[in-house]
Amino acid sequence: MTDTSINLAEILPKNYDHREVEPRWVQAWEASGLHHYRPDSAAARAGRTFAIDTPPPYVSAAHLHTGHAMSYSQAEFVVRFKRMRGYEIFYPMGFDDNGLPTERYVEQKYKINKGKISRKEFIDLCLKETRDGAAVYETLWRSLGLSIDWRMTYSTIAPRAVRHAQHSFLDLVNKGRLERRVDPILWCPLCSTALAQADVESGDEQNRPMHAVRFDVDPAALVVGGPTSGLIETTRPELVPACVALACHPDDKRFKTLAQVRFQVPLTDLRFAKSEIASDDGTVASTGDVTRGDYRTIPLIFDESVDPEFGTGLMMVCTFGDPEDIAKWRKHKLDTVLIIDAQGRMITPHLPDLDGKRVYVAAKNSSVYNEARAAALQLLRDHNYLEHIKDNVSRASLHERCSTPVEIQVAPQWFIRLLDLKDQLLQRGRDLVWNPPAMRERYEQWVVNLRWDWNISRQRFYGVPFPLWFCTACEAPNFAQLDELPIDPLMTSCPRPCSACGCADLRPEPDVMDTWMTSSLTPLINANWAMWQDQPDPSLPLAEQARSAIYPAGIRVQAHEIIRTWLFYTVAKSHLHTQSLPWQTVMISGWGLDRHGKKMSKRLGNFVEPGEVIAKYGADSLRYWAAGATLGQDLRYLEDDVKGGKRLLTKLWNSTRFALLYLSNWQPGQVAQTPTAADRWIRSRAVQTVQAATEAFEGCEYNRAVRAAEGFFWNDWCDNYLEIVKDRFREGTPFAGGEVEAARHTLLHGSFLLLRLFAPILPFLTEELYQLALKNLLGPDAPQSVHSAAWPQDEHSGQVTVFAGEFSAEALTQGELLLALIAAVRSCRTAAKIGGGRPLSGLYVCADAQQWAQLEPLLPDFVAASRATGCERGIAADLASAEVAGTTLAVAIVPLVDVVAQGE
RNA sequence: AGGCGCAUAGCUCAGUUGGUUAGAGCACCACGUUGACAUCGUGGGGGUCCGCGGUUCAAAUCCGCGUGCGCCUACCA
Numbered sequence: 001m002t003d004t005s006i007n008l009a010e011i012l013p014k015n016y017d018h019r020e021v022e023p024r025w026v027q028a029w030e031a032s033g034l035h036h037y038r039p040d041s042a043a044a045r046a047g048r049t050f051a052i053d054t055p056p057p058y059v060s061a062a063h064l065h066t067g068h069a070m071s072y073s074q075a076e077f078v079v080r081f082k083r084m085r086g087y088e089i090f091y092p093m094g095f096d097d098n099g100l101p102t103e104r105y106v107e108q109k110y111k112i113n114k115g116k117i118s119r120k121e122f123i124d125l126c127l128k129e130t131r132d133g134a135a136v137y138e139t140l141w142r143s144l145g146l147s148i149d150w151r152m153t154y155s156t157i158a159p160r161a162v163r164h165a166q167h168s169f170l171d172l173v174n175k176g177r178l179e180r181r182v183d184p185i186l187w188c189p190l191c192s193t194a195l196a197q198a199d200v201e202s203g204d205e206q207n208r209p210m211h212a213v214r215f216d217v218d219p220a221a222l223v224v225g226g227p228t229s230g231l232i233e234t235t236r237p238e239l240v241p242a243c244v245a246l247a248c249h250p251d252d253k254r255f256k257t258l259a260q261v262r263f264q265v266p267l268t269d270l271r272f273a274k275s276e277i278a279s280d281d282g283t284v285a286s287t288g289d290v291t292r293g294d295y296r297t298i299p300l301i302f303d304e305s306v307d308p309e310f311g312t313g314l315m316m317v318c319t320f321g322d323p324e325d326i327a328k329w330r331k332h333k334l335d336t337v338l339i340i341d342a343q344g345r346m347i348t349p350h351l352p353d354l355d356g357k358r359v360y361v362a363a364k365n366s367s368v369y370n371e372a373r374a375a376a377l378q379l380l381r382d383h384n385y386l387e388h389i390k391d392n393v394s395r396a397s398l399h400e401r402c403s404t405p406v407e408i409q410v411a412p413q414w415f416i417r418l419l420d421l422k423d424q425l426l427q428r429g430r431d432l433v434w435n436p437p438a439m440r441e442r443y444e445q446w447v448v449n450l451r452w453d454w455n456i457s458r459q460r461f462y463g464v465p466f467p468l469w470f471c472t473a474c475e476a477p478n479f480a481q482l483d484e485l486p487i488d489p490l491m492t493s494c495p496r497p498c499s500a501c502g503c504a505d506l507r508p509e510p511d512v513m514d515t516w517m518t519s520s521l522t523p524l525i526n527a528n529w530a531m532w533q534d535q536p537d538p539s540l541p542l543a544e545q546a547r548s549a550i551y552p553a554g555i556r557v558q559a560h561e562i563i564r565t566w567l568f569y570t571v572a573k574s575h576l577h578t579q580s581l582p583w584q585t586v587m588i589s590g591w592g593l594d595r596h597g598k599k600m601s602k603r604l605g606n607f608v609e610p611g612e613v614i615a616k617y618g619a620d621s622l623r624y625w626a627a628g629a630t631l632g633q634d635l636r637y638l639e640d641d642v643k644g645g646k647r648l649l650t651k652l653w654n655s656t657r658f659a660l661l662y663l664s665n666w667q668p669g670q671v672a673q674t675p676t677a678a679d680r681w682i683r684s685r686a687v688q689t690v691q692a693a694t695e696a697f698e699g700c701e702y703n704r705a706v707r708a709a710e711g712f713f714w715n716d717w718c719d720n721y722l723e724i725v726k727d728r729f730r731e732g733t734p735f736a737g738g739e740v741e742a743a744r745h746t747l748l749h750g751s752f753l754l755l756r757l758f759a760p761i762l763p764f765l766t767e768e769l770y771q772l773a774l775k776n777l778l779g780p781d782a783p784q785s786v787h788s789a790a791w792p793q794d795e796h797s798g799q800v801t802v803f804a805g806e807f808s809a810e811a812l813t814q815g816e817l818l819l820a821l822i823a824a825v826r827s828c829r830t831a832a833k834i835g836g837g838r839p840l841s842g843l844y845v846c847a848d849a850q851q852w853a854q855l856e857p858l859l860p861d862f863v864a865a866s867r868a869t870g871c872e873r874g875i876a877a878d879l880a881s882a883e884v885a886g887t888t889l890a891v892a893i894v895p896l897v898d899v900v901a902q903g904e
Numbered sequence: 905a906g907g908c909g910c911a912u913a914g915c916u917c918a919g920u921u922g923g924u925u926a927g928a929g930c931a932c933c934a935c936g937u938u939g940a941c942a943u944c945g946u947g948g949g950g951g952u953c954c955g956c957g958g959u960u961c962a963a964a965u966c967c968g969c970g971u972g973c974g975c976c977u978a979c980c981a
Contacts, residue, residue, distance in 0.1 A: 827947065
């Protein structure tokens with residue numbers, strides 16, 4: 001027997017303390033540069049670089065919860081797996097501090113009135129919040145163990161990203177993809193800015209009453225025998241004064257004869273003439289402030305898009321209530337009557353009761369009429385245009401950042417033309433590898449349903465400035481040169497006179513770019529795309545020669561709700577700029593939900609602070625919870641599941657301690673090993689497990705990998721193999737030296753295998769165990785860290801490298817039989833109320849000669865695991881017995897103490 | 905209104921080419937601690953796999969219809 005009297009506690013403390021261990025490894029990994037990207041490494045030179053593109057979170061929002069910890073952990077499982085597979089990892093972290101979300105956050109936090117603060121003061125506040133937020137994020141990501149190369153960060157408002165966004169803009173100008181148009185655009189009246197289709201979401205269903213409004217036929221255009229009025233139904237009566245046509249279906253018999261008719265627009269005859277009233281005779285007259293003039297009259301148009309069955313079959317067309325209005329306005333070349341201003345106030349000087357009233361309700365989900373609607377209804381009622389009101393359930397289109405119903409404004413904006421590229425963008429989506437595959441459908445549907453070109457102008461302060469000036473004389477845009485970027489035309493005047501007319505007086509574009517204009521470039525920013533033409537700049541974080549290795553990137557990881565935005569825009573940009581996909585693969589994660597199944601959010605208050613969970617249970621436990629989600633599916637946060645992670649940590653700690661007990665003073669190789677049935681079984685199971693875990697990780701299915709590893713670890717390794725093998729090290733064991741040697745080999749390589757299988761999920765615990773317990777045992781060539789150890793399956797050959805060549809189906813079958821026998825003994829013990837620790841004097845298996853021959857190789861392990869003195873064929877006293885599942889074998893036991901008692 | 909996803913034990917969820925008696929963790933019941941682990945072990949109870957119909961020797965799994973929930977998109981005159 002080997003000396004087992006070593007003091008185990010000196011090597012591994014009895015308990016694992018994540019509070020002490022985790023921060024220590026964060027420091028050590030940082031100091032050793034373990035996560036640094038090395039473009040000149042052997043792997044990189046061999047073309048094995050793996051670049052990952054993860055979401056740059058809005059740092060200013062300070063909204064971190066365990067849902068975020070979940071999705072970033074899931075991304076990182078794959079990173080760690082790839083690193084162990086031998087890839088050079090490029091894992092940067094971005095911070096999105098650009099654009100409207102930041103502005104709104106700063107406005108609310110400091111209760112800012114934009115009229116009373118300078119643009120510069122405001123931007124400085126945004127930058128401050130941005131820095132503070134980034135620090136909070138970095139602290140959390142580090143404590144979560146994310147293996148980010150922190151030298152490779154980017155910020156979407158920093159010069160490098162600004163340069164990219166402006167470079168992208170100019171490149172698209174050169175490619176003829178960008179144009180400035182005066183067009184109806186989606187508009188948020190609360191934020192006073194234009195929006196893109198992707199910034200709009202559907203509101204909840206609510207009652208949006210339908211108002212029937214009568215339009216009288218203009219007597220001058222009356223059709224003989226035709227009606228004298230038409231009835232329309234609208235949810236937006238305040239838009240009636242902006243009506244420019246009534247529309248019906250061309251086949252609708254009711255209106256067929258009315259091609260020449262004109263309708264009077266209600267309320268347009270009213271004239272408010274305050275000065276005249278004031279100089280009037282002075283008598284008090286309630287109607288005295290209104291006089292009557294001519295109605296504005298509008299045509300009837302015929303359009304296939306009108307549903308004759310809907311409402312009255314007659315529809316009003318306003319400029320502009322919705323995209324349908326725009327379509328008819330374009331097609332039929334209708335007039336334009338704008339009655340809502342940029343702040344969402346009515347412009348109706350002739351209707352003072354309505355003029356200046358807001359068209360939106362700031363409080364979300366309110367079914368209360370907005371003030372403009374209430375005023376318009378009163379007017380329509382007073383003047384007898386309102387026939388009736390009825391309930392109607394529908395949804396409003398809301399600005400997704402503030403939930404204000406969107407309006408349509410007309411203003412000059414910069415557009416990236418995308419609608420003509422739908423087919424090409426769909427093809428890109430099909431060329432991309434989607435995990436899970438079903439998520440491609442969301443992209444497909446978004447592209448198919450795209451109705452607006454991408455409007456990138458935002459009437460805000462905090463964002464990337466457009467790199468151009470307008471000539472004050474001829475209005476021609478004068479663009480900056482690529483080598484002048486980044487540039488802020490508000491701060492720098494145009495270095496040249498107008499290229500069109502030579503005028504020297506140019507003014508900057510006051511708008512800023514849509515935040516997605518920058519975010520859509522993250523893979524290109526990481527690759528320093530805008531600098532590809534430059535001379536190499538040593539101050540940049542990335543060597544230029546590395547760019548082809550990291551662009552297109554290996555993988556994009558993100559949640560499903562931003563497929564239509566971040567993913568779509570990124571695909572579009574890469575298509576336009578580099579004629580390629582931005583990445584080979586996407587991995588779409590779900591949401592973190594609260595225990596009731598609602599999406600976690602800071603705003604709803606149903607969130608859990610990840611920092612608190614990490615403090616209490618450790619980052620590894622939190623990561624274990626995150627690993628439980630099926631890819632693409634949402635995952636509830638349940639503290640019990642995190643506790644399950646903690647249990648696994650403890651079990652791994654203790655089982656490795658156990659292995660170490662018999663390995664510490666071991667000199668391997670002095671005795672030839674002769675594996676027993678149990679050794680051959682567990683080694684084959686190990687090989688099987690590696691294959692399953694590898695296959696799962698390759699498909700981004702980390703949860704399947706964890707399940708495979710955990711099942712092997714708990715059920716096979718701990719509950720059975722370790723129990724069987726204990727007896728091999730007992731004083732006076734019948735096992736020979738070669739069998740003890742085999743057990744030691746199994747313990748060492750099995751333990752190391754387990755640490756590697758769990759390393760992507762539980763980086764701290766596995767590293768601690770590796771460094772304290774296993775590294776020295778593995779000899780001088782042992783890897784520096786468990787995270788730089790080779791994954792136990794070779795990618796090229798597909799061969800499992802641990803217990804190589806030892807897989808045997810027969811060993812597995814034999815092992816199953818052995819486990820069944822052991823389970824039968826346990827069952828007997830329970831039936832006879834005999835504890836597992838009590839030795840047995842009698843152990844019998846009822847078997848025929850052939851079965852017995854089959855069992856004989858198993859008997860040493862069986863007897864050892866049963867704590868019996870031996871095993872015989874046949875049934876003894878009926879103290880307890882159990883069937884072995886699926887066979888005719890029966891097992892019976894006799895507890896040692898009872899025999900002793902009987903004998904006395 | 906269209907699309908996608910989900911529906912399996914009391915709870916949270918696995919179950920990938922259809923194939924023994926449908927699984928895990930938690931919870932529950934009983935038993936068991938002097939050697940890795942009570943943050944544990946062993947044994948056990950517990951399921952109309954949402955419903956109906958179909959294909960098949962065989963369906964939780966495939967097909968059709970329906971119900972409920974979630975999400976995406978549209979409509980929102």
